[in-house]
Amino acid sequence: MPIQEKCRILEHQKVGPHHYKLTLVSQYISSHAQPGQFVNVKCSESFDPLLRRPISFHRINTQHRTFELLYEVVGRGSELLTKYFVGEELDILGPLGTGFNIDPEKRIHILVGGGMGIAPLLALGEQIQNSKVKSQNALYVLIGANNKEHIFGEEEFRKVTDQVQVATDDGSYGKKGFVSDLLLNFIETELRTHNSELATIYACGPRPMLKAVAEIAQQKKIDCQISMEERMACGIGACKGCATKTAGGYRTVCKHGPVLDAKEIIWN
Template identity: 40%
Template sequence: MGNYSALAEENVEVAPGHYLMTLVPEEKPARAEPGQFLYITVTGEYDPLLRRPFSLFDVSPGERQLKIVYKLVGRGTELLKGVAVGSRVDVMGPLGTGFDIYDEGKDLLVAGGIGMAPLFYLAKKLRERNKEVTFLLGARTKAGLLFVDELEELGVNTLLATDDGSQGFKGTVVDLLAAYLQNNGRPDRLYCCGPAPVYKGVLEKAKSLRLPVQISYEERMACGVGACMGCVCKPESRDSYIRVCLEGPVIKHIF
């Protein structure tokens, strides 16, 4: 789809170095699905040259509001941080392939750090179908556990892990996953987003138990629509390369 202008209705720090931005599109975009992303530029010029992809964190009915959560990691996100309420950014999307949702079965969501962003919207859509949802959320410290209260307000069973033990289970969210599976049995499917150690650990656990898992991947992007081949990767369980911006960012693995 083409690009459009969106009004910044909110741009607020929600945890150290983490921000929530609410955008109001000038024109109604295509229907947004959990796991898709927005491709955003702030300056409208060539510095930085490339747009930045951000997972959809939440979407209001009718796509009137599109919300993203971002972490300060470089020039692009520093520019985004400086966007004042009432100003506009240029947006493409929603883009990419999102999560598949099923009416039956037990769903277990696993996120590390900022990887909780696309899984929050997924959890919301699952709860709208009156499904029981368990969400394992991990971070290095308590300060990195984002939107825990909001998850619980949705009626999501939320279990926490921190590397330093400052809140919840002491260890990584992959360690928490192993403990959860040992004590609660296997779900029908896994959903995951997080840094490489998280998704690789979840993928290994899914493979050992022959559980279907959907993982949201992250790669540097250029065009955002699959034309330039700049974001290709070869996920495990796939025989060929995929474009993260088009066939992904969500990839389904069945063992």
């Protein structure tokens, strides 16, 4: 059940050219949030901009009653967010949406993030590694971005697994190419000797990347969960502004998603 709460800012750091990390305090939200869910943030004290902006949980720390958001400045809302200081409060609605489903039968977890798509995957990786069956799980993280400057979270992911691979479109860091190329290569080499029925791919990133990942998953018969990004208004399933076509009809990305089964998504 989401709540609206004024959450105190514990930390607010610039972590990239246009990228910031926010740590917020909330006992309720941190203890109810699931990886893949998001909060809807009011980016100013006034009604301009009118709509809240959706941002995923990057990290959830129940013990410290905090959660982290990693965001990129792309327009007015995210620009206004950068003006908030430590100690001030942000009006937050959450946790919202349906997050990733960690099937206890699965043993191989492959996280695939493109650009800012890595944001919700760190919380997921940490939850997989904190699970009771940790020792039976294999966690692989594949990260991609346009260039080295836009690779985020590598250090944090390396704290949860030593199986991290990186690709950049321009080859300035890691392998040259798309993260979907990394995934295909990974499946055809390292996963070749494993039972693919025990694997799940979890992906988040730009739409063309997600489509490529979903196609690979279908071709290789691997379960795949996709975190979709649509422009949102209410964030609670009321306005239908974020509806997307699925095999089961139109579904709201904010409520049925943002994480959807790749087999359900109609890409055209």
